[in-house]
Amino acid sequence: MDFSFGAEAEELRGRARAWLTGHLVGPYEEAVGLGGPGSEHEGVGARRAWERELGRGGWIGTGWAEEGYGNRRLSLTGQVVWAEEYAAARAPARVGHIGENLLAPTLIAYGSREQKDRFLPAIARGEELWCQGYSEPGAGSDLAGVRTAAVRDPADGRLRVTGQKIWTSLAREADWCFVLARTEAGSRRHHGLSFLLVRMDQPGRVEVRPIRQMSGTAEFNEVFFDGAVAEEVVGGEGDGWTVAMGLLALERGVSTLVQQIGFAAELERVVRAYAASGAPDPVLRERLVRQWAELRTMRWNALRTLGAAGDAGAPSVAKLLWGGWHRRLGELAVAVRGARATAGPGPWAPGVPYELGLDEEQRLFLFTRADTIYGGSDEIQRNIIAERVLGLPKEPR
Template sequence: MDFAFGPDDEELRHRARAWLTEHLTDGTPRPAGRAWERELGAGGWIGLGWSTARGTYGNRTASPTGQVVWAEEYARAGGPPRLGHMGEHLLAPTLLAHGDDAQCARFLPAVARGEEIWCQGYSEPGAGSDLAALRTTAVRADGGRTYRVSGQKVWTSHAHEADWCFLLARTTEGSRRHHGLSFLLVPMDQPGRIEVRPIRQLTGAAEFNEVFFDGAKARAEHLVGGEGAGWRVAMSLLARERGVATLALQTGFAAELGRVIRLAQRTGAAAEPVVRDRLVRQWADLQVMRWNALRTLGDAADPGAPSVAKLLWGSWHKRLGELAMQVRGAPAALGPDDWRAGRPYRLDALQHLFLFSRADTVYGGSDEIQRNLIAERVLGLPKEARP
């Protein structure tokens, strides 16, 4: 199979690399934030390929492989983590597939300009990987013009900065599992009705949040896909979560692996046969992941592709974190010098890699859940018994 990119892709790569060089290497730091999102939007780099028969809502026309080119160049240039990831890569494709014209026209241009930030309200206490067990409810109110959302979401990235939240809620009283769920767009600026509490992690950061909804309002016209169709919409979104973005993720992984290899060479650990073998395996497995992601790009007919991709990269990244600590040896347990000098304690890049990657096989659907999905949807094995 030919994994080469075409002439149009390479032209886009040249333009992307030139723009990123200008905007990321001028000596000005570019932290993740609203200003950077607006800069990306003004440059035309948000919403590549948002074109349908109903209209064009993004900034630039691009094929799936062109979108991969931009994502890879962004990761290769060391672009900061994206505050607008949820809106661009998850909400937008979902609205293009399941939303109506009014929803696309209202929300997508604002995302493409980098003006509105989104968070995702899926996981709940007791309903993380088992998403169908969620208990958040949405009840019709105001003569049917709105929904009132009540419940709790957890592990919600960027909730403390987001303008909007797309969430799953139970709209049919007494429904169970994936029945009676709906996909709603909820404004976050509702004091007294929405409370966001940061979750402090092992890394010392607070990238995730708990979100409490107490009768929060969502307009009826912001129901996506129809009442009771939330499970279908949510599964469509999760499949997109592991599409083009997975290839960009792998570009970042390659940079991390290169850092571990250089460290192994400096410390002499690369001379140890066991360590050398692990380094080679990590490199080879990363190539396989890339080829698999390219092979399945845009193949909506493969129901197992998203689960296979998640299994591959989650376990690979966790192993890389462990390998980084093995290569570093005992100094891996020490804090940075500036901490001992009385400055705030901060993990370095490899320590952060090790601690954060412990969660890679759990969040976004645990390995156990992914294996069940592959068994049931691809291999046709009997479904696991559920209460």
């Protein structure tokens, strides 16, 4: 199978590289390499400004099925090229990716014309940021168990949301949240759910509490809704499960390829640390070679399945592959360091942020413990593959 890019794609690569080089200057140059999983606390102000810069360049929404909202349309290959150049330039990690890659395509597929016209231009300009209100303390992997409810206010007829969401990335930065909530009293499982759009700036109605992780950072949050107004219902009341599942199906190929560029940089750093240790270890060397080979295989698999809209198992296979790979890389990073990995560079004093006592390898190890859990645990992904792809009997409930 030929995984090379054609002349048109390479021409786009040159233009993308030139644009990034010309715009990652001034305050944006200082934000190069900042942000991303495990480091979402870094340079938030500069990264938010960078979103607007991307919007002015028309680089937001390149994969949308519709254009005319200030975005440029790129082919699937073009999206990969842009994403690879973005990652190679170490441009600031996106704070608008949830709105661009999850909410916007969902609105295009299920939203009304008025909803598209209201929200898509603001996303394309990098002006409005979104977070996802799915998981709850009692409904993480089992999304159909959500208990957050929305009821009609008899005074004004508006839906008011009450409940708690958890593991909400970028909730402190987001202007809006799309929320899966129960709008039919007494409904169970996937019945009676609605997909709601809720403004985050509702003092006294929406509260965000950061969740401190063992790596010292707090990129995830709890979100509490206390009668918060839902501005819009996408897809109609009671059809939230269909919309929510449609959104989850959007998490595929291009983002996986971009992620792998970051993985490659992390692996290279671990390899350099091994080479600098001056103590060759054949076991560690074999593990490093295996990590490199597995990363190449993941790339080829991602390219092979790119755009496989009818392949129900492709996202689950990709998640299984990269989740386990990245966790093993974290383990390998501290193994290369040896006993030194158990201590920070200096003593921790009261008032000093915990994360300042950790180096990159230690943060990598601690954060990657979660890779096989968040975004759908390994157990859930295996169930999806078994039931939807292999046709095996469902687990007894």
